[in-house]
Amino acid sequence: MNTMVPRILHVDAGGAPVDWMTLRSAVVQYVQGKVLWEIGDRAFIMRGGRNQHGVQSEIHVASIIATVGQHRRSFGTTPALTNSALFARDRHVCLYCGDRFPVSLLSRDHVVPQSWGGPDTWDNTVTACKACNSRKGARTPDQAGIPLIALPYAPNEAEALILANRNILVDQNDYLARMVPDRGERWQ
Numbered sequence: 001m002n003t004m005v006p007r008i009l010h011v012d013a014g015g016a017p018v019d020w021m022t023l024r025s026a027v028v029q030y031v032q033g034k035v036l037w038e039i040g041d042r043a044f045i046m047r048g049g050r051n052q053h054g055v056q057s058e059i060h061v062a063s064i065i066a067t068v069g070q071h072r073r074s075f076g077t078t079p080a081l082t083n084s085a086l087f088a089r090d091r092h093v094c095l096y097c098g099d100r101f102p103v104s105l106l107s108r109d110h111v112v113p114q115s116w117g118g119p120d121t122w123d124n125t126v127t128a129c130k131a132c133n134s135r136k137g138a139r140t141p142d143q144a145g146i147p148l149i150a151l152p153y154a155p156n157e158a159e160a161l162i163l164a165n166r167n168i169l170v171d172q173n174d175y176l177a178r179m180v181p182d183r184g185e186r187w188q
């Protein structure tokens with residue numbers, strides 16, 4: 001029901017992306033006077049209570065807002081590796097058989113197995129369906145004879161934010177996409 005409610009792209013004073021904000025949290029930033037600047041094509045009108053003259057308060061929330069203050073997340077760091085972020089990077093496609101699966105049938109595969117010293121990092125993990133993962137076992141793709149159809153990589157912060165929001169708005173996507181390196185033709 002609320003899945004189509006947009007989120008607000010929260011950036012710092014310099015324009016570096018910080019996180020996604022709910023509309024409600026964004027309203028709080030406006031009310032507290034913390035919004036430094038705003039851009040974006042869309043504005044969401046949030047209506048509040050009526051004053052003694054019967055005038056209803058109204059706040060226009062832009063789709064991208066910059067706020068004052070120090071932000072926890074520093075741009076340029078590698079986003080946390082989670083299964084949901086990994087599956088989103090790989091578009092829910094198993095990088096061995098090339099089919100798309102629901103989350104319940106996907107797993108995190110270590111290209112170089114952890115038992116061989118392969119790290120649990122973006123560069124060494126891919127989305128694999130559970131069938132391919134068990135077929136591959138504790139072997140490298142070469143050893144198992146099942147090549148990868150695309151190479152793993154670590155997304156940057158902007159890319160991770162794009163991947164994390166299924167209801168991303170066009171202007172928000174455009175804003176973040178400028179900070180994503182060209183991946184070329186990733187898929188074979």
Ligand SMILES: [Zn+2]
Nearest residue numbers: 094097129132
């Ligand atoms: Zn598969």
